[in-house]
Amino acid sequence: MDLKQLEYIIKIAEEKNITRAAEKLFITQSALNQQLLKLEKELGAQLFLRSRANWQLTRAGEIYIENAKSIMRIKKDTYNQINDLLEKQKGKITIGLTHERGYEMFASVYPIFYKKFPHIKIEPYELTVRQQQHEIMAGNLDLGFLTLQDHQKTKDEYIPICKEEIILAVPGSHPLAHLGAAVGDTLPEIDLQHFHADSFAIMQKGSTLRDLFDQLISEDELNILLETKSCHNLFTMVAEGICCSVIPAIYAKDHHNVKYFSIRQKPTWNIYASYKKGSYLSHPAKEFIRYASFYWNKKCNTLWNNL
Numbered sequence: 001m002d003l004k005q006l007e008y009i010i011k012i013a014e015e016k017n018i019t020r021a022a023e024k025l026f027i028t029q030s031a032l033n034q035q036l037l038k039l040e041k042e043l044g045a046q047l048f049l050r051s052r053a054n055w056q057l058t059r060a061g062e063i064y065i066e067n068a069k070s071i072m073r074i075k076k077d078t079y080n081q082i083n084d085l086l087e088k089q090k091g092k093i094t095i096g097l098t099h100e101r102g103y104e105m106f107a108s109v110y111p112i113f114y115k116k117f118p119h120i121k122i123e124p125y126e127l128t129v130r131q132q133q134h135e136i137m138a139g140n141l142d143l144g145f146l147t148l149q150d151h152q153k154t155k156d157e158y159i160p161i162c163k164e165e166i167i168l169a170v171p172g173s174h175p176l177a178h179l180g181a182a183v184g185d186t187l188p189e190i191d192l193q194h195f196h197a198d199s200f201a202i203m204q205k206g207s208t209l210r211d212l213f214d215q216l217i218s219e220d221e222l223n224i225l226l227e228t229k230s231c232h233n234l235f236t237m238v239a240e241g242i243c244c245s246v247i248p249a250i251y252a253k254d255h256h257n258v259k260y261f262s263i264r265q266k267p268t269w270n271i272y273a274s275y276k277k278g279s280y281l282s283h284p285a286k287e288f289i290r291y292a293s294f295y296w297n298k299k300c301n302t303l304w305n306n307l
Helices: 005-014 018-025 030-045 058-086 099-116 129-137 208-216 229-238 283-303
Strands: 091-097 120-126 143-148 156-170 199-203 223-228 244-248 256-264 268-275
Touching: 005 018, 005 058, 005 099, 018 030, 018 244, 058 091, 058 223, 091 099, 091 129, 091 223, 091 283, 099 120, 099 143, 099 283, 129 156, 143 156, 143 208, 143 229, 143 283, 156 229, 199 208, 199 229, 223 229, 229 244, 229 268, 268 283
Parallel strands: 091 120, 091 143, 199 223, 199 244
Antiparallel strands: 143 268, 156 244, 156 256, 156 268
16 A cells, blocks of 8 residues: 555545645645546545535545554554664654643743754644544644643543642732732632622633633623633733633732632643554653643742642
């Protein structure tokens, strides 16, 4: 079986369009189409339902792509194992990163990683937790860095990095702010029911943090003023005195106009490194996880020594 041919057909399936696939593969559309027609003739089955805008896999195509990806993963695992055995520092790692915090971590960790592994190519992708889980399961990501609760895990592998508490942030002008704490202090516990009359900035639906927030208020409705994709925006809204928010502890900043509380239910999530179950984790990938673990644990412990 021609591995290059496998790569070609997988790319058509990913792009759902032969023109875009040819562009990504840096070959002509005619040459790619010839490869596809040759394969379909060999198999005696059509792999794609053609249309101008959207090529869809036939059932035969689904079977072919599923097994083609398995073969390509075996090839990659084999090369990684041999590279580790011979201590060859080369190869490529595709990494999934969550919005904001993922790239902030990457910007801090990659320069250190590069000094030790200058010939390892890193391809970072900014994806939601659910998107990362899907891509890891499909074999398209070698490694993902996720923040989630344990019940959100898939059947893939998860390496725990650290646990993070989700805390309440309130403006300094709030009537209960004098009971709160600053960054680094022991956080007093409080119930969200004391904030029924207040407005909140929260993450948009579909995010792990929004799911967690919805669990906290399942019995008690709170007034939602703003929904955003950015945890930095949540903090800014509080610092400007506009509303309260529920934020990950790592996003807390020492600010004169923000006070913090521990929420009565003690909500937490975990930061994990994840990879496909059954796949081989190379030495450079393990080192990247180690650097990321150091980054997250140092960041948590610097802000909060008492959570």
